Amino acid sequence: MEIKDNKNLYIETYGCQMNLSDSEIVGSIMAEEGYKTSDAAENADIIFINTCSIRDNAEKRIRKRLREIKKMKKANPDLKVGILGCMAERLKQQLLDEEEVVDLIVGPDAYRDLPNLIKTVESGRRAINVLLSEDETYSEIEPVRLGSNNISAFISIMRGCENFCTYCVVPFTRGKERSRDPETILNEAQDLVAKGYKEVTLLGQNVNSYTWENNGKSLSFPELIAKVAAVSPELRVRFATSHPKDISDELIKTIAKTPNICNAIHLPIQSGSNTVLKRMNRKYTREWYMDRITTIKKYIPECGLSTDIIAGFCGETEEEHKETLALMEWVGYDYAFMFKYSERPNTIAQKKFVDDVPEDVKSSRLTEIIALQQELALRSNKENIGKTFEVLVEGFSKRSDADLAGRNSQNKMLVFPKRNFKVGDYVLVKVTSCTAATLIGEAV
């Protein structure tokens, strides 16, 4: 690599795991241009904000952050500011017009153009590239690992989404679905193992849509994940996210029979009501979803289950909301991400439906959902008392340096006294007590 001036880049990432993974690709592309990623905004020559558009409050947070950065730029006029990711893609030129502090706008498929864009910015002009691509997967770019514990890493395996759930901006901000060359995925996994990593999470907006065609042969997601798991028995493999419409028996059986594929499935339900699911264009019914859960529990009895839920989608009645609560109870989720519906400009729902559930009703439904989930998590954790789990140590417990913290295969967090164990160890831990969020135990 040619050595250029060493400049500092600070990347701040909002939103999903996919964005974290993209920031690591951006870090790698910028390293080639002589930019070192630093972990403080204060001494940066350039600040990138990798943004999320999924809900209005995500965008509001970023606008607020831009006001703070404006002050930093006043103190240091040479500071450059770039907006990456979904908000860059959604707002395009409008964001340059509205935010005087911004020098650079780059959409999720345009990061390879950063070296050119940066030259423009360095010469004092503003730059923008928001072209979406049908084939960009950044396949051979070796990500820099940002804020990593050197134990777990993300591997992006596919990009984009074509499901067009009516509430969602992602198909518009991240474009068409495309899968990454499996050879480059396996190389990345091998490289991580060689560096001492113990866990990878295969990422995609809809991992089950992964498919790679080569010489008339095709590779499916279950086949890919089995290959990744075969890289090393010491490597834990996770994945996110699956769409319920295409979580196949083959995938469930592959997880069941492969010891180092973690027994944890994130399966966003969004709503437990068929009429709401239809308005959301989720393409499955409550019954279909229940059948998938039954199949998961049949083949993987100890499977950790988590979900995403939206409260107060357009036209949602009290009865429809109750169906969501009933389904949550039936599944008994270990964990859930729970949101109030937030109307997004230019989505199908915004064009077709009225955002008619009053804010206070959305709030009270969300409160009920959160309270129920709290109960379900506590119930599920209590059932684990007395059981022993293999835990991969990720770091110290938040509360005390005398305790270590790590996850079991089901993706539950366990905390236990440190003794002589260290980060990266696999430790057998017997659960002695719990809260709704954490299992507490002792190494055995």
Ligand code: 5AD
């Ligand atoms: N409003 C609220 N939540 C949303 N999600 C996606 N779009 C919206 C929206 N407009 C949630 C879904 C999705 C998760 C990533 O974010 O639950 O699974």
Ligand code: SF4
């Ligand atoms: Fe990720 Fe979706 Fe947010 Fe984009 S809009 S950052 S894809 S969660």
